[in-house]
Amino acid sequence: MSTQLQTSGRIESGTLIEVENLSTHFSTPRGVVRAVDGVSFTLERGKALGVVGESGSGKTVLSRTIMGLQPRRGTRLGGSVRFEGKEILGLQPKQMRGVWGKEMAMIFQDPMTSLNPLMKIGRQIEEPLRNHLGMTKDDATATAKRLLQDVRIPEAERRLQQYPHELSGGMRQRVMIAIAMACGPTILFADEPTTALDVTVQAQILDLINEQRRERNMSVVLVTHDLGVVAGHTDEIAVMYGGKLVEKAPTRRLFAAMKMPYTEALMQSIPKLEEPSHTRLATIPGRPPDLVNPPVGCRFSPRCPYASDKCREEEPPLIPTADDPSHSYACWYPVGSPEYLEARARLDAQKVKVA
Amino acid sequence: MAGTGKAHLRDTDDIILRVEDLVMEFPVGRTGLKVNAVSGISFDVRRGETLGLVGESGCGKSTTGKAIMQLPRPTSGSVLFEGNELTTLEGQAMREARTRMQMIFQDPISSLNPRRKVRDIVREPLVIWKRGLPTEQLDKVDALLEEVGIDPQRAAESQPHQFSGGQCQRISIARSLVLDPSLIICDEPVSALDVSVQAQVLNLLEDLKAKHGLTLIFVAHDLAVVKNISDRVAVMYLGKMCEVAPSDVLFEAPAHHYTAVLKDSIPVPDPEIAVGKVAIEGEPPSPVLPPNGCRFHPRCPAADERCSTEEPQLREIADNHFVACHHPIVGGEAPVAVRSATSPVS
Amino acid sequence: MRYALTRIARFVFVFVIVTFLVMLATRIGSKDPIRDLAGGQVSPEVMAKVEADYPYIEKCEGALAYLPCMGKQYAAWTFDMVRGEMGYSYAQEQTVGEMFKQRGPATFWVGFWAIIIGLLIAIPVGVYSAYKRDSLFDRFMSFGSFATLSTPQLVVAVFLLYAVASRFDFFPNLWNYVAPWSSPVDHFKNFFLPSLTLGIGLGAVWSRLLRADMIMTLQSDFINLARAKGVSPNRVLWVHALRSSVLSLITSVALQLSGLVSGAVVAEQFFGVGGVGGRLVIAVQQNDILIIQAITAVVVAVVVIVNVGVDLLYAVVDPRIRQARALG
């Protein structure tokens, strides 16, 4: 039912992207902003990776840097990004043109501002088709119509002739997905694709992305600040804090055995439907780190309830857990460690005393 | 859902706000058509209670909040607040009444004047209303800022853009409290914030509510958030009321099919819970030409002939649990409805 | 429809205010408007004839009677204008209508080519400077436009006249009106320098405005999306970005129009263009009241009409505006 444009002949598995020690630093009047600071991970074909972290943790900069869309002014890049084995970090936009849209596609957070307001929907979808696949105008129009049907937009024919402002937010986000899918990319970056949308529409959009991923054996990087969003829609989750990767694990594993106190705190701050109303929410005290002068040692240490002097002096490396090499974390006293349990007991005792 | 009716209104002394048959319509250009943003809803709020208002985008939540404030005045209906009928109140009396209720908006940064210092922004209502001497005003402002967790010193020196989204929301909360209102209408106050900041703001609202004896109307589309903060929740769909119940009951056993859809759409932070099929297809119909009968019937899995012709009334199906549906879900099971041969238009 | 009506009402209002003020200006400084109209020291017979031709022109006196008296004159003048009677210049021995027929085209072409030259400079420079922000090109252009803007048009005109016109025989020593369709080359020879004098200034202003707007546009999400789609950088720049920045360019073109009039006067004077601007200067010196009033009326009307046109253009460029208007 779907447009299987590029899927044939695609290698079914194996590593698609290898990110190594990637850093993106911005020179600003205040100093160097270390928005992404030494991030490494790999992503397999057909898999979905969730990138989670609070606002300002560098999720957007990370995905844009991997795609090569980060504006170059005042930006310093470091490390390496290998896509299908080829180094692509620092390539000129001219060299990336064949990759953008065709191999890598992106969906942005705000469907209201991400479509060209002055161009008909149809033309915006046709552009990459004609550009990359060299389709004729008629073929492109027919394909655009089929793409709109794929993302379940009713009256596709008529929509092609409409402008973005004539569509609702959910519809526009679907159009964005249709554009991203147009040339059958191998990887899709979705940067908070549903933050601007309603819960019901959010469910529809996430489902749609997942369905397209399975159908096309495409990899997905799903960026969000909501652990709930990634839980049901990803194979793996990477947690970012202050420009660093602090924990990465297969989704089930992460939720079952999170190691990093920050992940735990993020999890606990979500209001849950199972809890009775007026349940006190756990909060993370303090504020996100200043990326110009990040805290010494563990970047989370100023806000971490379990931090000791070691945390404030030495930076914990990202290491795999003993029992599962696919689960790694960066913390001196991870959840479940003796020191953690001790600190936990101490904190609980304090709470009792206060109460 | 497209329910009307007032079975759920209570008759006790401590009702601070009572809204009846509220209707708000907006003309569509000069076409003679109108947007039926709110079509006859009724509800009440007790002193000290938090009423949650949920529903998807465009269902009329913000319009309801603004209509209570008489900004603008509703097309028809009654809004009884602290014993005053606001829809007919004029001039000074209206302005006085407005100080007793305040509104907090979704976008914290743009709802604050970007060119003024934060401390002055919070103080402004006091200056306008000439409440107290300047030193008293400043003391009060500083105390409030302290309470919402903003350093008064920094507030005196900085403009809104120098604060983060969460901090700006705290600032607008402080501003809304400065005239000692009794009712605060929060229009999606945490929708633009990320989860960790959202938790801080929700906790803050709970604390302030207890401390200042506030009554809250809390508008949001995130059910888990609404459940956490509310005592009672009202679910809206396309300008109508579908279901009203204490929040624990509502999410435990939703009786309206739309509430069930909303509940199923929430992303659960637990991968073990299999993500089901999309709870609902399609988008809400246009409020310009709303469907007849129950306004939800074109998308409802249990809709039958009756739903498309007869509008359901709110009725009590369990203690304090009201629903406007011909075939409510009882005991977790929806009644098997005979779907009409002509399948509903989507 | 209502939109169009309110627009028209507003423009009529502007037109009346401006032309009335101009009329006031011609009268306030004058001891005897009839004599001014007649062309200065003339015989009593001529004076009598002028008075007979224009019985409604008189000197208004008295604090209370002043405005009503002016109002009456304005009404009579408007009535003449509506009938197509723009008046007669006794000093030039020519009707104002003839004057326009003779000199209007020259001014039109100077202005027209100035706008074209301005756009030809502004669009590439503005777009490219925004694209290569802070590059050598951008800095050079930014300095260039700053220098141009701080140089009075007079100086530009003098420079072009002496450094270019007098060095190359290509440009005629004596200006001569040639329509573009009768001889394109001669038309170019006659009109290039005066238009360039004006066009450089316009190009400098517009390129700065366009650059600023393009920098904003280039940072917007939809441009990022276009790039992420793999659209070629040129297409991103010239199709996606320029189109949305063009609205502000159109606005500034319309805004500059009245400035163009004063510039045209300078350019015409220097290059001896037999245009309306030159005549306006003489008319002001002589207080040739009907000519002054008619020229300003035409200028205001042109500015107003262009603004209406710009409004329509907005709707062509931006579908959101189109929809809002259809509804409102």
Ligand SMILES: Nc1ncnc2c1ncn2[C@@H]1O[C@H](COP(=O)(O)OP(=O)(O)OP(=O)(O)O)[C@@H](O)[C@H]1O
């Ligand atoms: N061009 C830039 N110059 C300087 N600093 C920048 C630039 N772009 C981003 N930053 C900074 O880098 C940090 C990471 O930003 P990023 O947008 O990646 O965060 P995020 O995790 O996507 O947050 P959000 O959830 O709010 O989208 C922020 O502190 C931001 O202020």
Ligand SMILES: Nc1ncnc2c1ncn2[C@@H]1O[C@H](COP(=O)(O)OP(=O)(O)OP(=O)(O)O)[C@@H](O)[C@H]1O
């Ligand atoms: N001033 C207005 N003029 C015309 N239509 C309006 C106006 N204000 C609101 N509407 C319409 O009324 C309906 C209800 O809008 P409202 O803002 O109350 O929805 P909401 O439930 O708050 O949605 P959201 O979650 O998106 O904030 C919408 O269809 C909206 O387009």
Ligand code: SF4
């Ligand atoms: S390293 Fe220390 S400060 Fe950092 S998260 Fe672990 S315990 Fe907390």
Ligand SMILES: [Mg+2]
């Ligand atoms: Mg982001």
Ligand SMILES: [Mg+2]
């Ligand atoms: Mg709203």
